[in-house]
Amino acid sequence: MRSMGGEQVAEAVAGAVALLRTATDRDWESARAGRLEWSCRSTAEHVAGDLITYAGQLAGRATEGYVPFEITFDEGTGNEDVLQVVETTGALLAATLRSTPREVRAYHPYPFRSANREGFAAMGIAEVFLHTHDIAEGLGLAYEPPAEPCADLLARLFPHVRPDTDPWRTLLWATGRGDLPGREPVTEWRWRNNLVIPAERLTLQGVTPAAATDLAAGGDGGFEWAGGGPFQGTRDAAGMLLKAYEAGAHRPEWGVFALVRREDGRAVGGMGFHGAPDEDGRVEIGYDLTEAARGNGYATEALRALSAWALAREEVTSVCATTDPENTASQAVIVRAGFTRVAAESSEGGEGGQSAVQFAYELRG
Structure with missing residues (x-):
């Protein structure tokens, strides 16, 4: 399985900055970033803020909320300086991901109030990809990240979304930034880190x-x-x-x-x-x-x-489990967990095409 960590964050940031650096002489403050209400400049600031926030959550092992800090820019900060901050915050997140043990989880609200290092890496990369798209659209630049990391993001952060042959277009659709044939437009969405x-x-x-x-x-x-x-x-x-x-x-x-x-x-x-x-x-x-x-x-x-x-x-009234009659160890587990045997069930597919008998157990609230 392809890993998703510091190296991938660094690659995403490097690709985004390389493109945006070709347009630092333009007016980022007046240009609107794609479909967003933000300017291109404020969108770039938002990316930097997210990257450092994710690094802070993991480094500080925050479990109850966001660590209460944010980035502020010095007066006179130009477009090139903003990109330098994006590079720096990306490097800080990448370094934090490399040094964070796999089992560490930190607070993130959507949808189950935590994420591990892989989740924060995925969210960081998604922020870079999606908002670089927004800025590029506002500045008239062409941008499309590689398909493989886009498919990885969908499989980690959008497990409820049916994949398509074009992962980047699917990711844009899933975040309300485009259309896909045969699918209704998306107007609201959230990350879905694992439960x-x-x-x-x-x-x-x-x-x-x-x-x-x-x-x-x-x-x-x-x-x-x-x-x-x-x-x-x-x-x-x-x-x-x-x-x-x-x-x-x-x-x-x-x-x-x-x-x-x-x-x-x-x-x-x-x-x-x-x-x-x-x-x-x-x-x-x-x-x-x-x-x-x-x-x-x-x-x-x-x-x-x-x-x-x-x-x-x-939506749940009962939890059920079945086991083979000869599997006494599994039956003991089910009974110790509080289940009650309710029936013996027959199912197709036994040896020689004959029906197989299984014991059924049930637990109610």
Whole structure:
């Protein structure tokens, strides 16, 4: 999986500044930046402000709100000087990303009140790409960043958006800056960093489509795994998530979560929903653990946490799970998590095409 960190931020800033530097002799104060209400100059200042803000959030480990500081420019600051500030703040964010451990999360409001270093890198790059587009449009310049990082941004920050053959045009459409054939115009949008649900010894970290792509292809999804890597069930779940994303049907909060140990930041398994709640408010959970992590109560702990999160949602009335009759270990996990066995269900696809029996369990709020 392509990383998204300091190197990518530096590349994005360098490309933007190189283009805008060709037009520093123009009037940035009077020129409106694309569809924005801001001038080209104030938009460039905004980019610098976002880059330093993201660096400050991570460096200060802010968890409850934004660190209360901002950039101010000296009197007489010209266009070239503004670009120098953009370069400097980009370098500060890049350096912060390189020195921040993977498990660190800091405050960001949308939509789950936190982001990790990958999320802040993605948001920083998106700010650079999108606002350079705005400024370039206002100054009559042509700008288009490379397709690959645009696709990465969509797969990390816009998991609810169905991808298209042109990632840059899709990113512009998703942020209200353009049109796509067959899709309604976007008038409101927000970043969507991954959901993280805390448990006692674990954190359940939402798997993005970017991570799911890597997991389904046999990679690590950007996680450090205990016991040599994820179990096959996690890879299969990642593949289903990826299909839903490609179809535009993925709802991130009802997707897949990596179970990450707090003590060492290693993933020990995967757990997730088989889809969004149905019309009766029923949602089903599946899970697995790496072999090296079994027998420690991790699955029970994670199942309790994810079930409690689901049942706290208004649209959920019950959480369900099924298991094979011979899988007594999984049955013990489900029962310890508070589920009650409700039925034995038959499903197609057993050996020789025969129906297979599974035990069904349910937990209600």
